[in-house]
Amino acid sequence: MNALKSLLTPDRQAARVVPPTGFTAQLTLFTSAAMAFLAVFALALSLASGRLADRWSSALAGTATIRISAPAEQMDTQVAAVLALLGTTPGVASARALDQAEQRALLEPWFGPDLPVDALPLPRLIELTEGNPGYDGEGLRQRLLAEAPGAVLDDHTRWRRPLAVAASRLRLLGLVSIILIAGATGAMITLAANAALSANLPVIKVLRLVGAKDSYIVRAFVRRFTLRALSGAAIGTVLAMIGVAILPRADDAGGFLTGLGFQGFGWLLPLLLPPLAGVVAFAATRIAAFRTLKGLT
Amino acid sequence: MIAFENVAYNYGGGELLSEVNLRLAPGSFHFLTGPSGSGKSTFLKLSYAELQPTAGRVTIFDREVRSLTRDDVAMTRRRVGVVHQDCQFLDHLPLAANVTLPLTVAGRNSDPRDLSDLLGWVGLGHLGDAKPPSLSGGERQRAALARAIIMGPDVILADEPTGNVDWEMSLRLLTLLVELNKMGKTILVATHDLNLIRQAKSQVAARVLRIKNRRIQLAGADL
Structure with a gap:
């Protein structure tokens, strides 16, 4: 707590005792900016994957379609038979036949609004909602085959589930990427801090000679690296957020790729990255500095 | 102030100091002499806890260094x-910032008038803004002395303070050290400059120690 307090309290004289080191300063700034930039995109990917997983999962809330192909004069009989069959099938919460207007709406994106649905030998569609627990898909298929041979169960939940799982994994990968980026930032800042500490060993020896405590010396380095990491990450985050903001907006046709971005309060999440980079730099520099000082009298 | 009891120091390549027994009394003035590599700097480092003895006890202000x-x-x-x-x-x-560095690291502010007086006392009043590389050897030594005393220490240890300066500047530094001793400070100067020691003996009651065969002895009238 004291370390954090001293970090926030500027001590110009203490800051001056360690000479500025251009190379490590630029390295820390650049690394933090680059890592924050990547982290924002990993976060955007993770959130977009999460939304996709949620969307597909909700679609999985248990719907299926039964497609009935039969001669026109038998169609109504077959539809009635299937609805009756579904009414007695355990695990089917509800079932209804789509009317012609709904079928036309489904086909409209491909064939246009003037499609003569009445004149075409189109199959009829029955939408069923799965109960909890669900129905036995294989058993239902067997019953349809026996009682309505022209009816085919299109169990689309079964192919959407792996996609939802894949989206969840993608979200997990995004989060793992952020953790790896934080780790890599810590490693880079540790290297930069070690380089700065080595370059300043004569300075550190003089400070010890005149009675400086370890905490004083560590503070001078930690404050410097933490502020550099914080500023670098802030720059990287802002640039990446601008990049995400100018991506094409999500729409139904674009699907996943155009949905890569933040929504609502999600825009606040990247703002956590600069403080996170600061915390990583604070810890990495502090550990490196105390380790270096341990070797000096 | 500082006491050595049966102290030995080993660098790993053999013993450099052995069976050292010495007590620096408050207000005393000591010279430590001996050939190069005899262990004068090591003795000083032991005196301000930069090194720890490999045997025996070093006590600084009544506290054992190892503790x-x-x-x-x-x-x-x-x-x-x-x-x-x-x-x-x-x-x-x-x-000026170098001279006040001990105050800075101790979190204390320096009084500009005190600093001005101190720099004036060592004859550097006009060089407060100069960077150390631009100073002469004598100016650097006097600045180092100013830094060493800015905290009002009880003991002043000087390791070959006149090693890089001419005779005139050596005498000037000696005068400053003698003045500090008269103010009650305990002084220990490691030097191989026997002329400086002879000169000092006419100004102050200094004990002269000599490192010989790894041991510290009181030097006789041969100096």
Whole structure:
């Protein structure tokens, strides 16, 4: 707590005792900016994957379609038979036949609004909602085959589930990427801090000679690296957020790729990255500095 | 102030100091002499806890060096002013900031008038803004002395303070050290400059110690 307090309290004289080191300063700034930039995109990917997983999962809330192909004069009989069959099938919460207007709406994106649905030998569609627990898909298929041979169960939940799982994994990968980026930032800042500490060993020896405590010396380095990491990450985050903001907006046709971005309060999440980079730099520099000082009298 | 009891120091390549017994009394003035490599600097480093003895006990202000934590060592060094032959300045800071460095690291502010008086006393009143690399050897040594005493230490240790300066400047530095001793400070000067020691003996009651065969002896009238 004291370390954090001293970090926030500027001590110009203490800051001056360690000479500025251009190379490590630029390295820390650049690394933090680059890592924050990547982290924002990993976060955007993770959130977009999460939304996709949620969307597909909700679609999985248990719907299926039964497609009935039969001669026109038998169609109504077959539809009635299937609805009756579904009414007695355990695990089917509800079932209804789509009317012609709904079928036309489904086909409209491909064939246009003037499609003569009445004149075409189109199959009829029955939408069923799965109960909890669900129905036995294989058993239902067997019953349809026996009682309505022209009816085919299109169990689309079964192919959407792996996609939802894949989206969840993608979200997990995004989060793992952020953790790896934080780790890599810590490693880079540790290297930069070690380089700065080595370059300043004569300075550190003089400070010890005149009675400086370890905490004083560590503070001078930690404050410097933490502020550099914080500023670098802030720059990287802002640039990446601008990049995400100018991506094409999500729409139904674009699907996943155009949905890569933040929504609502999600825009606040990247703002956590600069403080996170600061915390990583604070810890990495502090550990490196105390380790270096341990070797000096 | 500082006491050595049967102290030995081994660098790994053999014993450098052995069976050292010495007590620096408050207000005393000591010279430590001996050939190069005899262990004068090692003795001084043991005196301000930069090194720990490999045998025996070193006590600084009544505390055994081995029992000191790193923070204790730092606090002890605020009471021991050290002047090195190479001065050890922070070259990126102006002279005034270097002189006040002990105050800065102790979190204390320096009074500009006190600093001005101190720099004036060592004859550097006009060089407060100069960077150390631009100073002459004598100016650097006097600045190092000013830094060593700015905290008002009880003991001042000087390692070959006149090693890089001419005779006139050596006498000037000696005068400053004698004045400090008259103010009650305990002084230990490691030097191989026997003329300086002879000159000092006419100004102050100094004991002269000599390192010979790894041991510290009181030097006789042969100096």
